[in-house]
Amino acid sequence: MMIDIPPGLILILGALIVPFLKGYLRGVFLLALPILSSFILYNLPDGSHFAITAFGQHLELLRVDPLSRIFGYVFLIAIFLGIIYSLHLRTIEEHLSGLIYSGAAIGAVFAGDLISLFVYWELTAISSVFLILARRTPEALAASMRYLIIQVGSGVLLLAGLIIRWNETGNITFDHIGLESVGGVLIFLAFGIKAAFPLLHNWLQDSYPQATPTGTVILSAFTTKLAIYALARGYAGTEELIWIGTIMAIFPIFFAIIENDLRRVLAYSLNNQLGFMVVGIGIGTELALNGTAAHAFSHIIYKALLFMSMGAILHRTGTVLASELGGLYKTMPFTSIFCIIGAASISAFPLFCGFISKSMILSAVAYEGHYWVWILLLLASAGVIHYSAIKVPYFAFFANDSGKRPKEAPLNMLIAMALASILCVGIGVWPSSLFYILPFEVNYIPYTESHILSQLQLLFFSALSFAVLIKLGFYPVQSKSTIIDTDWIYRRLAKAVVVLITNVALTLHSNLFEVTILRARRLVDQLYKHHGPQGILARTWPTGSMVLWVAIFLGIYLLLYFIKNI
Amino acid sequence: MSDNFTEDKISNSTGWLAKKINSSKIIWLLSLICVFLFVAEFFVHRHAEMGVDEYIGFYGAYGLIGSIFLVFLSHQIRKLLKRPEDFYDD
Numbered sequence: 001m002m003i004d005i006p007p008g009l010i011l012i013l014g015a016l017i018v019p020f021l022k023g024y025l026r027g028v029f030l031l032a033l034p035i036l037s038s039f040i041l042y043n044l045p046d047g048s049h050f051a052i053t054a055f056g057q058h059l060e061l062l063r064v065d066p067l068s069r070i071f072g073y074v075f076l077i078a079i080f081l082g083i084i085y086s087l088h089l090r091t092i093e094e095h096l097s098g099l100i101y102s103g104a105a106i107g108a109v110f111a112g113d114l115i116s117l118f119v120y121w122e123l124t125a126i127s128s129v130f131l132i133l134a135r136r137t138p139e140a141l142a143a144s145m146r147y148l149i150i151q152v153g154s155g156v157l158l159l160a161g162l163i164i165r166w167n168e169t170g171n172i173t174f175d176h177i178g179l180e181s182v183g184g185v186l187i188f189l190a191f192g193i194k195a196a197f198p199l200l201h202n203w204l205q206d207s208y209p210q211a212t213p214t215g216t217v218i219l220s221a222f223t224t225k226l227a228i229y230a231l232a233r234g235y236a237g238t239e240e241l242i243w244i245g246t247i248m249a250i251f252p253i254f255f256a257i258i259e260n261d262l263r264r265v266l267a268y269s270l271n272n273q274l275g276f277m278v279v280g281i282g283i284g285t286e287l288a289l290n291g292t293a294a295h296a297f298s299h300i301i302y303k304a305l306l307f308m309s310m311g312a313i314l315h316r317t318g319t320v321l322a323s324e325l326g327g328l329y330k331t332m333p334f335t336s337i338f339c340i341i342g343a344a345s346i347s348a349f350p351l352f353c354g355f356i357s358k359s360m361i362l363s364a365v366a367y368e369g370h371y372w373v374w375i376l377l378l379l380a381s382a383g384v385i386h387y388s389a390i391k392v393p394y395f396a397f398f399a400n401d402s403g404k405r406p407k408e409a410p411l412n413m414l415i416a417m418a419l420a421s422i423l424c425v426g427i428g429v430w431p432s433s434l435f436y437i438l439p440f441e442v443n444y445i446p447y448t449e450s451h452i453l454s455q456l457q458l459l460f461f462s463a464l465s466f467a468v469l470i471k472l473g474f475y476p477v478q479s480k481s482t483i484i485d486t487d488w489i490y491r492r493l494a495k496a497v498v499v500l501i502t503n504v505a506l507t508l509h510s511n512l513f514e515v516t517i518l519r520a521r522r523l524v525d526q527l528y529k530h531h532g533p534q535g536i537l538a539r540t541w542p543t544g545s546m547v548l549w550v551a552i553f554l555g556i557y558l559l560l561y562f563i564k565n566i
Numbered sequence: 567m568s569d570n571f572t573e574d575k576i577s578n579s580t581g582w583l584a585k586k587i588n589s590s591k592i593i594w595l596l597s598l599i600c601v602f603l604f605v606a607e608f609f610v611h612r613h614a615e616m617g618v619d620e621y622i623g624f625y626g627a628y629g630l631i632g633s634i635f636l637v638f639l640s641h642q643i644r645k646l647l648k649r650p651e652d653f654y655d656d
Contacts, residue, residue, distance in 0.1 A: 257640040258648070366615035374616055382632045450612045454625040457603045461629035464596040469637055471589055476637070476644055482653040483644070491654055 004049045006062045006110060007037040007072060008120070011079065011103030015096050027087050030095055034080040037106070041072050048112055057172055060112025066439040067293065071109045071229045073437060074297045075102055077423070078221035078304055085308055085416035086214035097130035098218045105222040109229055114162040114172045114187075117230070121158055121190075124223060125151030131215030132207055140210040146490070147207035151223070154193035161186030177234035188235060194227035195278065196271050198247045202486040204271060205255070209263040209320075213311030216263060220270060220307050221300045228277045228296050237284025245282055246373050249275030249380035255485060256387035260478050262320045262396060263310050266303070269346065269388035272380060273299050279377065280361040283368055286440040291360030293439055298353035298427055302345035305420035306392065309339035312409035312417075313396055320396075322478035327401030335409050336397040338417035345424040347389035348381065350455060353427035356434065356446045359455075363444070378458070385462040395478055600626060 014033040021029050046069075050062035064072075079102035086094055101124055108120035125148065132144035165183030166172050177184045189200075196204045204224070208216050235241060249272050256268035273295070280292035312335045313328065314320045329336040345352040348359070358381065365374045408414070427434045435442040469475045484492075529535055604623055614620040 253636055254640045254643045257637060258644040363615065371616060375618070378628060379632045379636070382629045383636050385629075386633050386636065448613075449610045453603065453606055453610050453612075454619065457600075457607075457623075457625035458629040460596060460599050460603055461626040462633040464593070464600055465630050465633045465637075467589070467593045467596055469634065471593060474637065474641075476641055480651045482649045482651055484647050484649055484653070 004044075004062065005040060006050055006107060007041045007044075007076070008103040008105070008107030008110065010037045010040065011099045011106065015099035015103070018092055018096055018099070026092075026095075030083045030087075030099070031080065033099065034076045034083070034102075038073065038076045038080075041069070041076065051112075055115065057113065057115065059116050060173075061107075061116055062110050063112030064110060066437070067229070067232060067289075068109045070293050070297060070437050070439065071225065072106055074225075074300050075106045075109065075222060078102065078300050079218070081301075081304055081308075081416050081420055082214070082218040082221070084419070085217055085311070085413055087412040088410045089214065091134075093130055094134050094212060094214055094218075097127055097134070098214075100127040101131070101218065102222060105226045108226055112174060114158075114165070114174050117174055118155060118158050118162060121194075121226075122152065122155040124226065125155060128219060128223065131219055132211040134215060135210060135212045137210070143207045143210040146487075147203055150193060150203040154190045157186050157193070158190035161188075161190060174233060176236065179235070179238060179240065188238075191227050191230045191234070192244075194223055195231060196224055196227075196248070196274055197244055197278075198251060199486055201248075201252075201271055205264055205267040205485060206487050208267045208270075209261050213314045217304050217307045217311055220266075220303050224270065224274055225296050225300055228274065228281070228292065231278065232281050232289060232292055236281055236289060238282060241278050241282030242370060242373055243282075245275045245278030245280075246376050247275070248272065248278055249377055250383075253380065253383035253387060255483060257383075257391070258476050259483055260322050260481060262322055262325070262392050263307065263314070265322075265387060265392055266306050266310060269384065270299075270303055272384065272388075273303070273346070275380065276358060276361050276377065279373060280364060283361075283364050283370070285364055285368065287360060287367065287444060288364035290435075290438045290440050290442060290444070291357060291364050294360055294434055295354075295357035297434060298345065298357045298424070301420050301423045301427075302342045302352075302354060305338060305342035305417060305424065306346065306388075308413060308417050308420065309335050309342060310392070310396070312413050313406070315413070316406035316409065317404055321480065322391075322395035322399075323480055325396045325402050325404065326399040327397070328404060328406065329397040331405045332397070332408050334414050335417065336393065338414075338421050339393045339397065341421040341424055343389040343393050345428070347385045347459060348455060349459060350447070350452050351425065351428045353424045353434070355428060355455065356431040359446045359451065360444055382458055382462045385459055386466050390463060390466050 011033050018026060044064050046064050048060045048063045051058060051060050079098060082098055104120045104123035104127055108117055108124065111117040111120055129144050129148045132140050132147060161183045162172060164186065165181065168181055168183060177187055179185055179188055193200045208219055211219055252268035252271040256265045259265045259268060277292045277295050280288040310320050345354045348354040362374065362377060365377060431446055604626055607622060618624060
């Protein structure tokens with residue numbers, strides 16, 4: 001039956017046809033793929049639909065349930081928006097890469113066993129790297145190689161974990177895993193790398209800002225949210241995640257405040273939003289998991305919207321450094337408005353999508369009585385307003401006039417941003433549309449008087465502090481600089497260690513070599529002196545020489561015998 | 567560029583906030599909204615989720631103080647982590 005084709009596979013197979021199409025036909029075909037895929041997903045009932053037997057195991061390639069379905073939908077929305085946003089491109093590498101990448105992410109979401117998950121997991125890594133390489137700068141090349149090493153490394157951990165688990169339990173179904181076994185811990189780390197856990201996070205801020213304007217929009221949607229899905233599936237209710245998530249929600253704020261590259265600011269804020277979702281998974285109640293799924297859904301849309309607005313600036317001006325921008329609202333008014341809508345959504349302003357989903361996570365934390373986690377997440381919410389919601393639009397479109405007068409973004413980019421904006425507001429105004437596809441039944445009312453008021457107070461008092469700090473000159477000056485993060489460990493420290501080891505080895509090698517050569521030469525000289533044409537021992541018959549050596553060995557033997565018997 | 571605390575993008579700018587709508591006006595407007603939101607608290611039925619949010623003005627005060635704290639800590643972190651732009655270039 002045609003209906004049973006996995007939705008992810010449609011995108012991957014469709015990508016193979018794209019090179020043979022040109023012009024409008026290619027555009028129409030690209031847009032038709034996610035629409036067809038969504039239609040098939042919509043008509044698929046829950047259950048397992050496509051199973052094969054390989055490696056002596058039953059592989060479930062298409063397991064549909066409410067948790068995988070919501071991620072499937074939002075991934076399809078993301079690639080649809082991403083394609084519209086990149087329709088102006090004449091080259092096809094980003095389209096191909098984007099289609100295979102999103103197809104792999106969707107395939108992974110519907111994988112019912114760990115082996116299929118692993119295959120798709122690695123495919124997302126390999127297919128997405130071209131979105132960074134397509135920038136064609138030396139920095140992008142270097143960043144893409146670091147990205148690839150870390151992403152494939154995550155896959156290797158997943159493979160190791162699944163083999164151990166297979167060996168221990170004989171079962172590779174992808175359901176709750178937990179941290180009780182070594183295999184479980186390894187898989188947890190594999191997911192943790194892609195989810196950008198603290199200290200495992202830096203690939204994200206290193207590589208995303210190096211990708212093409214369109215590449216970053218597509219990248220921002222899939223890898224990390226696939227990891228969030230995988231954690232929600234395998235580790236719901238794992239308490240360690242509560243604190244991991246809280247740290248994730250807090251520490252990127254400092255970097256986002258001081259970072260000058262606005263796409264890197266957004267990458268840090270992406271990391272912080274993932275923190276909220278990870279806390280939700282750690283809490284593990286129905287409300288918390290609903291909150292995580294809802295937040296992933298709205299986050300993918302508003303984060304794509306924010307990256308789109310910055311991508312439009314990069315496309316038009318060639319830079320997204322806060323220190324180089326300012327005053328762009330004059331010639332890019334629509335992009336400014338869309339950026340502000342994205343900013344209102346990420347800061348959870350009432351009537352925007354972030355308000356609905358973040359509230360669910362915060363309420364779930366409060367209901368379970370995690371006092372300090374709640375206090376810290378509230379601080380993180382206030383921080384979001386500063387670095388992401390106000391800083392990004394402020395320094396790009398307002399602040400002091402940079403004198404740049406770029407043209408408004410291309411039409412296809414504006415359409416993509418408009419659609420994302422409509423979704424952000426639509427979900428914010430009609431939350432029931434999102435509640436309808438959440439994994440569990442929803443008994444949550446986001447819009448209560450009390451809740452709206454507290455959120456508005458938090459937002460406006462934080463905004464006031466931003467305005468006052470800017471006015472007084474206490475806000476960090478945006479200047480060209482590099483802010484070092486954990487990438488320093490492998491880009492500087494590890495390099496220094498390797499250089500040190502190489503130098504030591506080279507010195508040792510050359511010294512040893514010289515000394516050995518010297519010794520060998522002396523030996524040869526000695527041999528030549530005694531055994532050579534003029535040597536003493538060459539003057540006698542070999543028998544004489546032999547007798548001499550026998551005498552010497554006998555002497556040594558006697559000496560040793562004597563020492564032994566002392 | 568210097569790492570100077572007082573170097574201000576606004577003071578010597580000719581931008582939107584500085585000219586068309588004066589930045590002090592924005593601050594006054596925001597303050598007015600904040601006062602309104604604070605007063606509104608006396609007329610809205612509040613139900614606290616955590617105990618500490620029972621106190622009048624908790625969310626506003628926490629937002630204000632919290633974000634100032636974050637910005638000042640960022641300044642200190644920046645002193646520690648800031649390097650020249652070409653730091654990783656070889």
